[in-house]
Each structure stands twice: as structure tokens, then as C-alpha cells.
Amino acid sequence: MDRIVVVGAGQAGASLVARLRANGYGGALTLIGEEPVPPYQRPPLSKAYLLGEMDLERLYLRPESFYDDKEITLKKGAAVTAIDRAAQTVTVGGEALPYDALALTTGSVPRRLPAAIGGDLGGVVTVRTLGDVDAMAHRFGAGARVLIVGGGYIGLEAAAVAAKRGLDVTLVEAADRILARVAAPETADYFRALHEANGVRILEGAGLDRLIGDDHVTAARLTDGTEIAVDFVVAGIGIAPCTELAEKAGIETDNGIRVDEYGRTSDPAIWAAGDCASFPHAGGRIRLESVGNAIDQAERVADNILGANTPYIPKPWFWSDQYDTKLQIAGLNSGYDRVVTRSGAGEAVSHWYFCDGRLIAVDAMNDPRAYMVGKRLIEAGKSPDPDAIADPESDLKALMKA
Structure with a gap:
């Protein structure tokens, strides 16, 4: 495989190209983004950056020199207008750029x-x-x-x-x-x-x-x-996946660009990851809008482009910063039928979601300990006694051994 092109220079795109190089891929590698700046963090935009607490360079995921050092062609301010699947090219700036593998990390747009x-x-x-x-x-x-x-x-x-x-x-x-x-x-x-x-x-x-x-x-x-x-x-009414480019090329979509468990689209030469990708999960399909998913799924797609053939199994986590409160979320709470509240030290509090007695998610406010324990329990498939969780005197770490 001599030429890989990645369309979308956000968190997923930046993670994907970095992983390809880390895995030893030595062919031509191009990352294309519509914005006139290198890939940057989005979460701080509306918080630390807007408040004047973070300057522009600190927003960048990596120094711009990283792309030169890794021989990654970074095309900034460049819009891909078409994919020719038969010729295996993308059109950008009037140029037809060839690919052997194409990854779509086009992200999402605000409603x-x-x-x-x-x-x-x-x-x-x-x-x-x-x-x-x-x-x-x-x-x-x-x-x-x-x-x-x-x-x-x-x-x-x-x-x-x-x-x-x-x-x-x-x-x-x-x-x-x-x-x-x-x-x-x-x-x-x-x-x-x-x-x-x-x-x-x-x-x-x-x-x-x-x-x-x-x-x-x-x-x-x-x-x-x-x-x-x-x-x-x-x-602030939500975001929608960027699927227009894929749809114009005849690639299947389903609340996002439809991919299999490996991240491959309906075209075997084209892959997708991040906010734009809809993938199999728990007998259905989901699309996750988070930094964690963008990184993890993009890295797995990079592995699979190079032949790993390893399914992507998400470990969902999210966060939100509001005033002096940090909310950390582990898991997905869809279908919960019970919520257990646990008081932590000071003003810390966490809410634990259960479905049919199974722990599925945790919301932790200023309680990183509850978040970490909850995340590990969910990933291990363990469901502790809800009464033990609700008891602030119980040892959270001991729940891992139960």
C-alpha cells in the first residue's frame, strides 16, 4: 500500500495518521483539513480558550513541525469536493489525488x-x-x-x-x-x-x-x-455527522457513515472513524461523539488499514467542565432502570446507572475516584451491590474484588 489519504483534520484524523506512522507505515500519507490551522483540541475552545486562559498554540494537538518530521503531507484550508471510487482519487483544490486506502474522519457540524x-x-x-x-x-x-x-x-x-x-x-x-x-x-x-x-x-x-x-x-x-x-x-442544539461527501460517492450511511466492526465502509478501500462513523455495538449501531472515541476508533482503523483485522470495541467515556465542576462519565446509560447516588468527599457526588441489575454507566461530579472505579467495573463487566455503592462508608476499591 503506497498511498493513504485521510480526509478530515480533527482529533480522529490526527490520531489516525500518527498511529499509521507509529505502526511503521512508510508510504505516502496525506491529511486534508478544511480549516486553515493544524489539528487542534475542540473541548477547550468554548471554555479555556474563550475565557482567554489558553493561547492558540496550546490548542494544537501536536506542533506543526510534527507533520513535517513524520513526512505527513498536511493540506490546510483544503476542501475535498469529490471521491472517485473507480479511479480511487479524491478531488481537492482541482487536483485529483490518488489513494490506495482512504479514511474519512470528517467529524460533525453543529445543528x-x-x-x-x-x-x-x-x-x-x-x-x-x-x-x-x-x-x-x-x-x-x-x-x-x-x-x-x-x-x-x-x-x-x-x-x-x-x-x-x-x-x-x-x-x-x-x-x-x-x-x-x-x-x-x-x-x-x-x-x-x-x-x-x-x-x-x-x-x-x-x-x-x-x-x-x-x-x-x-x-x-x-x-x-x-x-x-x-x-x-x-x-446549542446538538451536532450532526458530516456524511455529504460519502453520500455523494455512494457510500452507505446510517446516522453517520456506516462501517463494520473494523471501521471499513461499504467500499473496501474506504474507512471511517470518529464523530462521522456509525458502527456495530451491542446488537445495534451507535455513533459516539467524544474525544475518547475519536482517538480509540481512529487508532484501531489505522491498525486495520495495515492488516490487523481487529474489531473495534468501544470503552465510552466523556467529560464536561462547568464552573469549578468536572463531570466525568463512564459507559452508556441507555435503557437504565435504576440510579444509585453516592456522596463523596466534600461536594463530590456520583450517580450510578443500572439496567436489570447490571452496572452500565456512572456520572461523577468532582469525584475522579468514583469515575475510575466505575469505569473499571463497567469494562470488567462487574456489577457491585447497589446498596454498597450508596453507602458512603463502603470502600469503592473493594467493589472491584467483589
Whole structure:
């Protein structure tokens, strides 16, 4: 295999090319990204970077010199417009670039508010790329009125940063509660109280009717008729996988680019990893939006491109930083039927999810010990006694031996 091309220069793409070189691949290797900068970390964008606590170079996953040193051709600010599967080429900048193996690590894009309700007005922003954050940074001045639309982790993190900058923050969530799709009521209660203690106004069960303004948003009308004056709006309503390039090439998609357990698409010469990839899991298919998955799946795909033929088995973990709280999540809580709460030292607390008596996930707030033990138990397939978990006097480490 003489030529490998990777499309998408985010966490997954950067991890994939680094792994290929670490595995001894010596052929031509090209990484193509649409943004004009080297691959960078996304999580700090809306937190430390926006707060001015992290400079641009610290965002980079690796120094730009890394790609030269490893003889990886990094094409920045370059959009791939087509894949010719028969000729095995990708079109970038009018050039047909040949490949023997192609990996799609195209990531995801933020969902935007519909233009029909004013989503195209000036001052309506999303938080996803470096360009997004640089363009909105000037809006985060003390006293500015911001409306956050969406009570998932994206919206809550944006609200936390805005509150820390002294903005007047209102968050609206159309569902009955924040975090309705991703966390138990206990975790939602914790973060609602945290945000309200920091001055954020949270309106649940509050649908957005439309945004008001001529060229720039000036107010928002909710479905109950309430109007809120705003200076700008942050849409935090989720992300969608980038599948357009794959679809145009006739590659199968299914809530993302459909891959098998090895990361191979419906075209045997094309692979996918990261936010954009939908893969087999527990008798169904899932797509994981996390740094951990982007790294782990990309590295496994790199191994398999070189012939390892090893299935990808995810070990899901996530995190969210809000104010002085670090939330760490292990596992997937889908289908839980019981939540057990454990109090830790100080203000630490964790929520343990069970399904039919089996431990499936843990949310740990400022409790890294609970997170690590929970993660190890889940990965080992062990399910401790819920009563032992709930007892703050019980030894968490002892649960590993049970």
C-alpha cells in the first residue's frame, strides 16, 4: 500500500495518521483539513480558550513541525469536493489525488436554528470551530444579554462560560428538563442548581417560537408568548455527522457513515472513524461523539488499514467542565432502570446507572475516584451491590474484588 489519504483534520484524523506512522507505515500519507490551522483540541475552545486562559498554540494537538518530521503531507484550508471510487482519487483544490486506502474522519457540524424562525439573523452563533469562537469572542462582554438555546452539555458549557464572563444568561430547553436525552434527573438537578447558583436563568419546557430582529437579533419569542431581549444567541442544539461527501460517492450511511466492526465502509478501500462513523455495538449501531472515541476508533482503523483485522470495541467515556465542576462519565446509560447516588468527599457526588441489575454507566461530579472505579467495573463487566455503592462508608476499591 503506497498511498493513504485521510480526509478530515480533527482529533480522529490526527490520531489516525500518527498511529499509521507509529505502526511503521512508510508510504505516502496525506491529511486534508478544511480549516486553515493544524489539528487542534475542540473541548477547550468554548471554555479555556474563550475565557482567554489558553493561547492558540496550546490548542494544537501536536506542533506543526510534527507533520513535517513524520513526512505527513498536511493540506490546510483544503476542501475535498469529490471521491472517485473507480479511479480511487479524491478531488481537492482541482487536483485529483490518488489513494490506495482512504479514511474519512470528517467529524460533525453543529445543528443550526432554522432560517424560518430567524436562525439566519446576525448575532445567532454556534460553537464548534476555532473560527466560530474567534468570531463570537467580542460578544462575551460583561452585561451582554445572551440566550442559549438547548439544555444539553453544549448549551450548559456555553452558559457557564458566559456567566463567568459576567453576561446576563438565559437558557431555554424545549424538553421538560435539561439533559433529558443524556442524563438522569439526578444529574440534571445537580447542574440546574449549579447554574442557577451562578446566576443563569433556566427555562425548561420552553420552546423557541422565533427570533426577532431586522438584520440582527434583538429578542426571542417563546412558544408561550414570552419575549426576551437579547444581544446575541448561541445555538446549542446538538451536532450532526458530516456524511455529504460519502453520500455523494455512494457510500452507505446510517446516522453517520456506516462501517463494520473494523471501521471499513461499504467500499473496501474506504474507512471511517470518529464523530462521522456509525458502527456495530451491542446488537445495534451507535455513533459516539467524544474525544475518547475519536482517538480509540481512529487508532484501531489505522491498525486495520495495515492488516490487523481487529474489531473495534468501544470503552465510552466523556467529560464536561462547568464552573469549578468536572463531570466525568463512564459507559452508556441507555435503557437504565435504576440510579444509585453516592456522596463523596466534600461536594463530590456520583450517580450510578443500572439496567436489570447490571452496572452500565456512572456520572461523577468532582469525584475522579468514583469515575475510575466505575469505569473499571463497567469494562470488567462487574456489577457491585447497589446498596454498597450508596453507602458512603463502603470502600469503592473493594467493589472491584467483589
